[in-house]
Amino acid sequence: MFPSVLTPEQVAALAGVPAQTTTPLLSVDVGNPGHAVSPVLPGVMFEDINHSGEGGIYAELVQNRSMMADDSTPVHWSAVGEATLALDTTTPLNAALDRSLKVVLPSGAGAGNRAGVANDGFWGIPVRPGTTYTARLFAKASKRIGPLTVAIESADGATVYASAHVPHIGTAFPGRPFELTLRTGSRTPVAGDARLTVTTAAPTAAGETLWLQHVSLFPPTHHNRPNGLRVDLMDKLVALKPKFLRFPGGNFVEGNTVATRFNWKNTIGPVWERPGHMDDAWGYWSTDGLGLLEYLEWVEDLHAQPVLAVYAGYSLKGEHVTGDKLQPFVQDALDEIEYVTGPVTSTWGARRAADGHPEPFPLEFVEIGNEDWFDSSGSYDERFAAFHDAIKAKYPQLKLIATTPVTSRTPDLIDEHYYLAPSAAQASTHKYDDRDRNATKVFVGEWAAQEGRPTPDLNAALGDAAWLAGLIRNSDQVLMECYAPLFSHVKNNVWATNLIAYDNLTSYVSPSYWAQHMLTSRLGDTVLRATARALPGLATVATRSGNRLYLAVVNCRTHQLDVPIELKGLARGVRRKATATVLTGPSRAATNTLAEPDTLVPRTSTVTGAAASFTSTVPPLSVTVLELVLT
Numbered sequence: 001m002f003p004s005v006l007t008p009e010q011v012a013a014l015a016g017v018p019a020q021t022t023t024p025l026l027s028v029d030v031g032n033p034g035h036a037v038s039p040v041l042p043g044v045m046f047e048d049i050n051h052s053g054e055g056g057i058y059a060e061l062v063q064n065r066s067m068m069a070d071d072s073t074p075v076h077w078s079a080v081g082e083a084t085l086a087l088d089t090t091t092p093l094n095a096a097l098d099r100s101l102k103v104v105l106p107s108g109a110g111a112g113n114r115a116g117v118a119n120d121g122f123w124g125i126p127v128r129p130g131t132t133y134t135a136r137l138f139a140k141a142s143k144r145i146g147p148l149t150v151a152i153e154s155a156d157g158a159t160v161y162a163s164a165h166v167p168h169i170g171t172a173f174p175g176r177p178f179e180l181t182l183r184t185g186s187r188t189p190v191a192g193d194a195r196l197t198v199t200t201a202a203p204t205a206a207g208e209t210l211w212l213q214h215v216s217l218f219p220p221t222h223h224n225r226p227n228g229l230r231v232d233l234m235d236k237l238v239a240l241k242p243k244f245l246r247f248p249g250g251n252f253v254e255g256n257t258v259a260t261r262f263n264w265k266n267t268i269g270p271v272w273e274r275p276g277h278m279d280d281a282w283g284y285w286s287t288d289g290l291g292l293l294e295y296l297e298w299v300e301d302l303h304a305q306p307v308l309a310v311y312a313g314y315s316l317k318g319e320h321v322t323g324d325k326l327q328p329f330v331q332d333a334l335d336e337i338e339y340v341t342g343p344v345t346s347t348w349g350a351r352r353a354a355d356g357h358p359e360p361f362p363l364e365f366v367e368i369g370n371e372d373w374f375d376s377s378g379s380y381d382e383r384f385a386a387f388h389d390a391i392k393a394k395y396p397q398l399k400l401i402a403t404t405p406v407t408s409r410t411p412d413l414i415d416e417h418y419y420l421a422p423s424a425a426q427a428s429t430h431k432y433d434d435r436d437r438n439a440t441k442v443f444v445g446e447w448a449a450q451e452g453r454p455t456p457d458l459n460a461a462l463g464d465a466a467w468l469a470g471l472i473r474n475s476d477q478v479l480m481e482c483y484a485p486l487f488s489h490v491k492n493n494v495w496a497t498n499l500i501a502y503d504n505l506t507s508y509v510s511p512s513y514w515a516q517h518m519l520t521s522r523l524g525d526t527v528l529r530a531t532a533r534a535l536p537g538l539a540t541v542a543t544r545s546g547n548r549l550y551l552a553v554v555n556c557r558t559h560q561l562d563v564p565i566e567l568k569g570l571a572r573g574v575r576r577k578a579t580a581t582v583l584t585g586p587s588r589a590a591t592n593t594l595a596e597p598d599t600l601v602p603r604t605s606t607v608t609g610a611a612a613s614f615t616s617t618v619p620p621l622s623v624t625v626l627e628l629v630l631t
């Protein structure tokens, strides 16, 4: 026991080491720049998990619009009035949507005595004032009737927020859906628990029947794309300025079985001709309305590039395809690449043009499978080789990502995933420091410090920031990274810790989102070597672009820290005034929620006293990015 805190010099004397090794110092070598920051480093990863797509970023408001979610019951549909509902497998819309919702109307329906169906949406249909919604539906009846009313109304049906009519329904499904515009008034309240109804109050006789299929309702979407994406969630992604979008998963690309993989050919063309599939990895129906083209347009809207994950013949429950049986899957991948990149004169390029996008999309990275280390049969080497050889033969310029080490071919990158406790993430900031610089480059395609539900708390955000600082410092090795999972609906939080969460009305971002935003938006193009001495619990990264120097300091400890900083090799000097952007909070458990979305947000302020040698005081439990101006 010592009567008072020992000075660094006393500690050094006791430890028998030179005093300077215990004197705290963060030394940044400005005069001797290191490697370039990878130009494709930060990205986002998406798969349909936690209702990330269906009921998430895919803006469709009707759940089970295609009646395909359950084979025996029209789930999410209920009767209005005296109607009776059933799934009718004898009345398909087409080969893909091979059934319809049969609505037997009561006799004597008439004005004030309506009958039909209601959909409860994804935990309610959200409604806002002064908003235009687009409804599309296929309908037919046992004899010509009308009008059919489509309405957004309160859950009890007492208040109609918006409605529109189809004047007449014939006895056959039309070739295209009826399309209606519904507009809420300026006094419509904001409500998350509305429903969509399709009803008729026309006089009916006993046994008169209505059949419905593909009943869809969209609010305004990002960039007003029809069949588009939710505006608030897209705004949050755009603000991250990701360089790429990795899609469509994750487990979602593999499915539990070969039959439930992401079969891209079933996800293109008119949405009412897509069969959809069970997202059995995460337990709900995917209409595949968010299909390959929608993903690519999403990438376009982010001004990013795709990292296209192709199904590679392995599914989560262990089914794996090898030998000749693998060839159709290899061909599917080649066709998929042609759909993305081919000219309109190619088979699949022409199909893309017919789907509305004649311009080919740029493509540099293709990932072969997902987490194939789970394939205990050991077939990945063979499967990777088959995809590798076929893709490289036709598209030698493409960079191929392996999901686990292979020996028979050399992948361009290897995808590593890390889900860590916050303390492990903090400690792993040096993971790549001593990596063999000649080894295969890395894509950290999924990572997260896991603590907090449905989004990370501050402790996890500190782990994430420390980990990300290490990835940036080593971005000559780790060329790309993306956190996962990206989204969770608060009502379907299957995977605990996710970057962004929402209900059907609003959304919020986590402290991890902010930590990543800070480190990747205040980032130079060149890494500067920085050495921290006697600063335990601190993770750092320094980068520079021109005369801007960005120094990120992550303090994972619960006490404030004075960080003596030395800028070595300055050509001239540094401006006294700098800016500091700080994210902190009162405790490790502090977090943001839907109700209190802005508890933890970064704050930027001007600080003075920057110099070749100066001390920066960082708060406890904080991420700080200093932006210094070199003179």
Ligand code: AHR
Binding pocket: 047, 049, 249, 250, 251, 252, 370, 371, 446, 484, 485, 495
């Ligand atoms: O991100 C959640 C899941 O974690 C992904 O689907 C899978 O790739 C990983 O195991």
